[in-house]
Amino acid sequence: MIPITVLVMAIGGVFAYKIYTDSMKANDTEVPVVKTLPPLGDTQGKPAKGYALVAGPASKSGSMLVAEATESGKIDLDTILGEVNDAGEAELKSLDAVVNEL
């Protein structure tokens, strides 16, 4: 009698374990997983430098947008009309710094 009870319990345990693991697998797919990208290493083991492709929206700087517009070979007239020019003032200021060191 006892061996039969043990056998039934063992079989029941196996089924219970299977149902439990199946339910855990279902939970895995429902929970969003945050993945951390490993650093980009090189052969000499130096600190990684560079960029990795990641999913999601990327912000673009003004210079990137200008470069993109130039690369595409076309630019909107409204953009040209809105451009601002400092008449070389920034370059002259950097030259001032050189002269001050003379």
Place this chain on the structure above:
Amino acid sequence: MVDHIVGSLLFLLNLTGSIRGESTPSAVATTSALVRQNDMTALEKKFMAIQLHTLTNMEVKRASFAASLSSVADEKKRLRIETVLGRLNEINTLQTTLFMNILKRLQTGLNEVQTKADAYGKETGKDLSKVYQAIDLANTALADAVTAVTVQAEQVYTLTVTTAGSVRESYGKERSKLASDLKKVRDTVQNARKKVGEALKAYRAASGKTDKIIVPTASSSAAQS
């Protein structure tokens, strides 16, 4: 100096036939046929020829300037002074080239506005005289700006170093002159920009269209031609 004056005179004589200035008495165009577009390709060629001539002048002046730096004993300092002078003129070259490129794009955009106005006028038969007036005024402003940029491209800036201490003083004067000259030219470019904007606004007001006017950049238009 004489070379400079003769160059300026030749330039002005050469351009009076094709460029219209503010002083030109103009009956403002009211139809597309009366709008006088600027020949930007020819104007750019003249600009580039003058810029090349100025570069040659600059090299001659730089050589004589280097010889006049004997009062500065330190060789490193001499080289740095020469670099400063070169950089002053380089800023002028870069800025005038930049202005010329802006004007070219504005002219292309303005021509595109005229093309669109022509098509709209043909399609609807509406009176677009105000649009053509604005386009004509913008062409005049562009021509004036091209003249100002070309004259500026001819300028050569130089330093006078009599003692080691006089470098800063001489630089200060030339730097102020260059900054003031470039700001004046920038203002004429800005005025041209404003007039092109007004022409675009007039076209949009008359047609009710708000579509973008696409202008090819310098590289793509060079590839096309």
